[in-house]
Every structure is written in structure tokens, then in C-alpha cells.
Amino acid sequence: MEGGDHLAHERKKAQFDVEAMKIVWAGSRHAFEVSDRISKLVASDPAFRKDNRPMLSRKELFKNTLRKAAYAWKRIIELRLSEEEASKLRFYVDEPAFTDLHWGMFLPAIKGQGTEEQQQKWLPLAYKMQIIGCYAQTELGHGSNSSKWWPGGLGKISTHAVVYARLITDGQDHGVHGFIVQLRSLDDHSPLPGITVGDIGMKFGNGAYNTMDNGVLRFDHVRIPRDQMLMKVSQVSREGKYSQSNVPRQLVYGTMVFVRQTIVADASCALSRAVCIATRYSAVRRQFGSQNGGPETQVIDYKTQQSRLFPLLASAYAFRFVGEWLKWLYTDVTQRLQANDFSTLPEAHACTAGLKSLTTAATADGIEECRKLCGGHGYLCSSGLPELFAVYVPACTYEGDNTVLLLQVARFLVKTLSQLGSGKQPVGTTAYMGQVEHLMQCHCNVQKAEDWLKPAVILEAFEARSARMSVACAKNLSKFTNPEEGFAELSGDLVEAAIAHCQLIIVSKFIEKLQQDIPGKGVKQQLGVLCNIYALFLLHKHQGDFLSTGCITPKQAYLANEQLRALYSQARPNAIALVDAFNYTDHYLGSILGCYDGNVYPKLYEAAWKDPLNDSVVPDGYREYIWPMLKQQLRTARL
Numbered sequence: 001m002e003g004g005d006h007l008a009h010e011r012k013k014a015q016f017d018v019e020a021m022k023i024v025w026a027g028s029r030h031a032f033e034v035s036d037r038i039s040k041l042v043a044s045d046p047a048f049r050k051d052n053r054p055m056l057s058r059k060e061l062f063k064n065t066l067r068k069a070a071y072a073w074k075r076i077i078e079l080r081l082s083e084e085e086a087s088k089l090r091f092y093v094d095e096p097a098f099t100d101l102h103w104g105m106f107l108p109a110i111k112g113q114g115t116e117e118q119q120q121k122w123l124p125l126a127y128k129m130q131i132i133g134c135y136a137q138t139e140l141g142h143g144s145n146s147s148k149w150w151p152g153g154l155g156k157i158s159t160h161a162v163v164y165a166r167l168i169t170d171g172q173d174h175g176v177h178g179f180i181v182q183l184r185s186l187d188d189h190s191p192l193p194g195i196t197v198g199d200i201g202m203k204f205g206n207g208a209y210n211t212m213d214n215g216v217l218r219f220d221h222v223r224i225p226r227d228q229m230l231m232k233v234s235q236v237s238r239e240g241k242y243s244q245s246n247v248p249r250q251l252v253y254g255t256m257v258f259v260r261q262t263i264v265a266d267a268s269c270a271l272s273r274a275v276c277i278a279t280r281y282s283a284v285r286r287q288f289g290s291q292n293g294g295p296e297t298q299v300i301d302y303k304t305q306q307s308r309l310f311p312l313l314a315s316a317y318a319f320r321f322v323g324e325w326l327k328w329l330y331t332d333v334t335q336r337l338q339a340n341d342f343s344t345l346p347e348a349h350a351c352t353a354g355l356k357s358l359t360t361a362a363t364a365d366g367i368e369e370c371r372k373l374c375g376g377h378g379y380l381c382s383s384g385l386p387e388l389f390a391v392y393v394p395a396c397t398y399e400g401d402n403t404v405l406l407l408q409v410a411r412f413l414v415k416t417l418s419q420l421g422s423g424k425q426p427v428g429t430t431a432y433m434g435q436v437e438h439l440m441q442c443h444c445n446v447q448k449a450e451d452w453l454k455p456a457v458i459l460e461a462f463e464a465r466s467a468r469m470s471v472a473c474a475k476n477l478s479k480f481t482n483p484e485e486g487f488a489e490l491s492g493d494l495v496e497a498a499i500a501h502c503q504l505i506i507v508s509k510f511i512e513k514l515q516q517d518i519p520g521k522g523v524k525q526q527l528g529v530l531c532n533i534y535a536l537f538l539l540h541k542h543q544g545d546f547l548s549t550g551c552i553t554p555k556q557a558y559l560a561n562e563q564l565r566a567l568y569s570q571a572r573p574n575a576i577a578l579v580d581a582f583n584y585t586d587h588y589l590g591s592i593l594g595c596y597d598g599n600v601y602p603k604l605y606e607a608a609w610k611d612p613l614n615d616s617v618v619p620d621g622y623r624e625y626i627w628p629m630l631k632q633q634l635r636t637a638r639l
């Protein structure tokens with residue numbers, strides 16, 4: 001069957017208003033309209049072509065990225081795009097570049113940690129891209145005194161960096177502070193005296209993150225003017241005297257809170273993209289299972305395919321909504337900080353760190369699962385999945401290794417529990433710890449599978465599991481005379497308690513979303529199905545936790561799994577429409593397997609012929625290597 005919409009019959013099955021779901025996914029009608037317009041603008045411009053990336057050498061690839069970044073900037077100015085539209089344009093260009101760090105970290109670091117005066121000096125230059133900045137924190141070895149290693153944009157492009165380094169005055173070490181440092185000449189781009197800078201080399205995957213110039217940086221007697229130390233949190237006077245403002249020192253790490261929040265939103269984009277590809281292809285692909293000469297089964301109808309795919313579909317929606325909430329939390333904490341209220345900073349730090357860890361880990365694993373769900377074709381670059389995986393997987397490491405971040409959450413949980421004794425009532429995402437006595441002894445009263453559809457039942461099971469795991473850790477910690485030794489010894493259990501707490505946050509924010517007014521025929525109902533799939537899938541996967549803490553019985557675990565199977569059947573007719581609601585263009589998806597019209601096979605066949613190896617029928621190297629080998633075998637055979 002050539003042309004036409006090969007997925008039309010699937011689209012007809014939808015039991016909800018897809019256009020209304022698109023608005024829910026985008027966050028608002030305005031966000032949808034901006035996203036829709038800008039994604040089509042990018043898709044229709046041949047300058048943003050990206051299907052050749054895996055074929056390019058590193059140098060070609062990098063130059064191509066510079067060309068796209070410059071062209072994108074030109075279009076942003078010509079079209080007078082707003083900040084929101086410009087950032088969407090960079091998003092849909094879909095190519096990691098130095099601009100991510102300039103806009104995503106350099107500017108926010110100056111905004112968050114610079115004084116008014118410093119902001120007035122540096123921000124206009126950065127907004128006009130008259131200087132290009134990066135964020136240099138990580139070291140080659142340990143400490144903040146060796147070489148900077150990894151910062152994106154540093155290797156070849158940035159003219160400036162926010163560098164984190166130890167501040168020593170009068171022989172006294174005041175710890176790590178941020179400094180704006182000029183790295184390269186604004187005339188000929190050569191490194192300034194005393195500065196050694198370069199790219200750190202090829203990274204995982206063809207194309208992928210190699211469009212980014214992650215760099216190395218060394219200083220040899222480089223003088224940084226005093227007023228280039230970011231001085232909102234602490235200051236050094238002209239006389240060299242060190243002082244601190246009346247704000248917590250942790251604000252030095254404020255940029256990380258901001259970026260981790262954007263990384264959670266980004267996880268839902270990457271996961272939804274992979275899920276869209278795997279879902280559409282699973283509806284196109286038929287394999288075995290035919291009876292009486294009828295058509296073979298669509299692989300999406302296999303229960304095993306559903307049990308691997310639908311939890312990922314549900315996770316994409318769950319991450320979207322928790323990302324929305326996290327954005328609200330970040331805005332709230334920022335407003336409070338401006339009014340000198342620092343009380344919610346520890347919670348904002350714990351939430352951004354923990355959710356960054358959970359969502360990136362699930363997304364990286366999810367993309368790989370989607371590749372397997374597409375069988376052999378998933379391994380082709382033209383499926384879009386190998387590159388997506390290679391680009392995405394460092395998110396588990398950058399902006400804080402995921403395990404290190406979970407340990408930060410665990411510290412916060414232990415501290416919250418220890419403060420209960422002094423009567424401090426926990427609020428926000430730890431409010432449930434206030435009912436710890438109830439949660440330690442409550443019994444789940446599920447008696448039949450449908451009981452698992454009640455939000456209050458799900459919430460209590462997740463709260464009890466999280467509280468019991470944290471309390472067990474706290475009890476074990478109290479047996480150690482040296483708390484740090486105890487923390488190190490029990491770190492494996494603490495990480496598991498942190499995961500349980502963060503999963504509870506995601507589940508509860510999905511449930512809260514469903515309590516809002518959501519317009520559109522059948523939209524809320526479908527989201528309800530996805531919410532239950534997400535929660536019961538987690539419960540099934542981590543049933544060991546729920547059983548060993550006595551939160552549920554083996555019978556109740558069995559009933560949860562039974563309900564999950566029923567939910568997969570409810571999601572099945574809506575699966576294609578649920579991924580259409582992401583509103584991705586074929587350009588952004590970058591996948592033959594995921595193309596909107598489902599016309600996969602002719603496109604795969606055509607794409608194969610475009611591979612440079614097929615430029616000639618007889619390959620280069622045949623005369624040199626293959627022909628002599630064949631001739632020699634011929635001679636041996638004759639002997």
C-alpha cells in the first residue's frame with residue numbers, strides 16, 4: 001500500500017478529543033500555538049536538515065552545528081522572536097550546541113549570583129550574543145584546583161565562562177565561588193595569555209553529543225578583576241576583605257536548581273519522542289499470530305509489547321506534569337528568595353535533584369527499551385533511536401551524577417525526620433511525614449482489583465512505603481556513633497528510600513493534575529487511565545519494597561497486576577492518538593519508523609539507497625582487498 005495515512009484506522013479508534021489533549025500536553029493554548037508554529041517553521045526550512053548527522057566526520061559535524069546556530073540566531077532576529085519563541089526554535093533545531101550552555105547556564109548563573117551592577121554590565125552583552133559564555137564547574141580530577149574538564153561550549157567557542165574556583169584571601173580558603181572569566185580574544189578568538197583551552201575529544205555515538213565542544217581549561221597566573229567575582233552571596237572589598245551577605249551559602253549552587261528543573265521537563269520530551277516512534281511502529285508492524293490466512297497480528301496487540309510500551313507512555317505524561325509542577329516550585333522559590341525567605345530552598349533542592357535523577361534514569365532506559373520494541377529496525381540510525389539514546393544518556397551524569405543526587409535527597413529526608421522530634425511540622429512534598437505514626441501501622445484495604453483505581457488507596461500505599469523506608473534508614477543510622485560513617489555504610493538503603501520518596505512525588509502530582517478542570521471529550525478519562533498505569537506499574541516493579549515493609553499483602557500485589565492488565569486493554573485503542581497529542585513534526589521525530597503516516601517500509605527502502613556506501617555498486621577497497629583474497633582462494637582450490 002503506497003501513500004495515504006497507514007495509521008488512519010488506528011486514529012479512528014480514539015475515544016477522546018486529541019486536539020484538546022494537545023493543549024494539555026503543551027501546558028496551555030498559548031504554549032501549544034507557539035510550539036506548533038515554531039516546530040513547523042523549523043521543519044520546513046532545509047537549513048535545519050539533520051538526517052545526515054551520523055554520516056559526518058567530527059569536523060564537518062561541528063562546523064554544521066556552528067552554521068545552524070548562526071542561521072538560527074539570524075532567523076530569531078529577522079523574525080523578532082520573543083525569548084520563549086527563540087528558545088522553542090533552538091529546541092526544535094534539535095542539535096546540542098554551545099548555545100544551550102550560553103542560554104541555559106551562563107546567563108542564569110549571572111542572573112542568580114551576580115549583583116545588580118554585574119547583571120547590568122554582563123547581561124546585555126550576553127543577550128545580544130556579543131559575548132558567548134559557558135559554565136565551568138567540573139574538574140578533570142577531584143578538587144577545584146586541577147583542570148576544568150567537560151564544560152559544554154568551552155572547547156572551541158565560548159569567549160567567556162562562569163568558572164567555579166576556590167577563593168583564598170589573606171591565606172584563608174573561603175570555599176568555591178563563581179567568577180566571570182574572559183577566555184578568548186573578542187577580535188581573533190585566540191586564548192588570552194595564561195589560558196590553555198581545547199576540546200576533550202569524541203564522545204559516545206555518531207553525531208549525537210559530538211556537535212558539542214565539551215572542553216578542557218587551564219589557567220597559569222591568570223588575573224581576574226575583583227568585580228568579576230559573582231558577588232550576590234559573598235563579596236571581597238577593594239582592600240581584600242571577605243564578607244557574606246545575609247543569604248545562605250547554598251545560593252552559589254542556585255543555577256543547578258534551575259537547570260535540573262529544565263532537565264525534568266526535557267526528560268518528558270525525550271521519552272515522549274521515543275515512545276511516539278515505538279508506538280506508531282508497533283501499530284504498523286505485523287508479525288506472526290495470523291489464523292485462517294487473515295492478516296498477521298499488529299505487534300502492539302501483544303500483551304508483552306503493551307506491558308513494556310504503555311508504562312513508558314504513561315511515564316512520559318507523568319514526567320510532563322511533574323515537570324510543570326517543578327517549574328511552579330522553582331518560580332515560587334525564586335520569588336521567596338527575592339523577599340529574603342529562604343525556607344523552601346532545601347525542599348526545592350531536594351525535589352529538583354531527586355526528580356532530575358529519577359526522570360533521566362527512566363528516560364534513558366526507556367529510549368533503549370523503545371529501540372528494542374522496534375525489533376531490528378530500531379537499531380538503524382534512520383529509526384532515530386540510536387542517536388536519541390546517545391544524545392540523551394549523559395543526562396544521567398551531567399548536572400550531578402544520579403546516585404550522588406539521590407544521596408542529597410536522602411540527607412534531606414533524614415533531616416526532615418530528625419526534626420519531627422523537635423515539633424517542626426514538615427510541609428510541601430514531605431507533609432506526609434507529619435502522619436508518620438499512622439503511616440507506620442496503616443493497612444491497605446484493597447479487596448478486589450478495581451479498588452486499586454482509587455487515588456486515596458494508591459497515595460496511602462506510596463506514602464506508607466516511602467515513610468517506612470525512610471524511618472528504617474533513620475533507625476539504622478542512629479545505631480552509629482559517627483553519623484557520616486553510618487550514612488556511608490547505609491547509602492544503598494538511603495538511595496532506595498530517596499527513590500521511593502521521589503516516585504511518590506510523581507504519582508501524587510499526576511493525581512493532583514487530575515483534580516483540575518480538564519476540558520475536552522474523554523481527555524480526563526484517558527489521563528486517569530495513564531495515571532493508574534504509571535502508579536500500578538511502579539507498584540508492580542517495586543513490589544518487593546511494598547511487601548517487605550508490610551504496606552500491602554501478596555494478594556493485593558496480585559490484584560494490582562490484574563488491574564494493570566485491564567488498564568493496558570483500555571489504553572490500547574487510544575495509543576496512537578495519545579502519541580499524536582505530542583504534536584511532533586516528522587522533522588523533530590527524525591525517524592522513519594515513527595513517521596506520522598506510518599508508511600514505513602517504502603521509506604526505509606528508499607533511505608537505504610541514500611547511504612554513501614551505496615553510491616557505487618562496487619565499493620572502494622574491492623580491488624585492493626577483496627579481489628586478491630578471492631583470487632588466492634581460487635588458486636588454493638585449483639591446487
Ligand SMILES: CCCCCCCCCC/C=C\CCCCCC(=O)SCCNC(=O)CCNC(=O)[C@H](O)C(C)(C)COP(=O)(O)OP(=O)(O)OC[C@H]1O[C@@H](n2cnc3c(N)ncnc32)[C@H](O)[C@@H]1OP(=O)(O)O
Pocket residue numbers: 091094095096100101104105135137138152250251253254256257259262263266345346349391397398399400401404408411
Ligand atoms: C538536545 C537539546 C538540548 C536542549 C536542552 C535544554 C536545557 C538547557 C540547559 C542545558 C542542559 C544540558 C546541558 C548539559 C549541562 C551540564 C552542566 C553540568 O553538568 S554543570 C556541573 C554540575 N555538577 C554537579 O551537579 C555536581 C553534583 N554535586 C553537587 O551537586 C554537590 O552537592 C555540590 C558540588 C554542589 C556541593 O558539594 P559539597 O560541597 O560536598 O556540599 P554538600 O553536597 O554536602 O551540600 C552542602 C549543603 O548544600 C546543600 N546543597 C547542595 N547543592 C545545593 C543546591 N544546588 N541548591 C541548594 N542547596 C544545595 C546540601 O543540601 C547541603 O545542605 P545542608 O543543609 O548543609 O545539609
Ligand SMILES: Cc1cc2nc3c(=O)[nH]c(=O)nc-3n(C[C@H](O)[C@H](O)[C@H](O)COP(=O)(O)OP(=O)(O)OC[C@H]3O[C@@H](n4cnc5c(N)ncnc54)[C@H](O)[C@@H]3O)c2cc1C
Pocket residue numbers: 101135136137138149150151152209214394397398399400401402403404407
Ligand atoms: C555530556 C556532558 C556534559 C557536561 N557538561 C558540563 C558543563 O557544561 N559544565 C560542567 O561544569 N560540567 C559538565 N559536565 C560534567 C558533569 O557535571 C559531571 O560529569 C557530573 O557532575 C559527574 O561528576 P564526575 O564526572 O566527576 O563523576 P564522579 O563523581 O567521579 O562519579 C563517578 C562514580 O562515582 C560515584 N560517586 C561519586 N561521588 C560519590 C559519593 N559521594 N557517594 C557515592 N558515590 C559517588 C558516582 O555515582 C559514579 O558512579 C558534563 C558531563 C557530560 C557527560
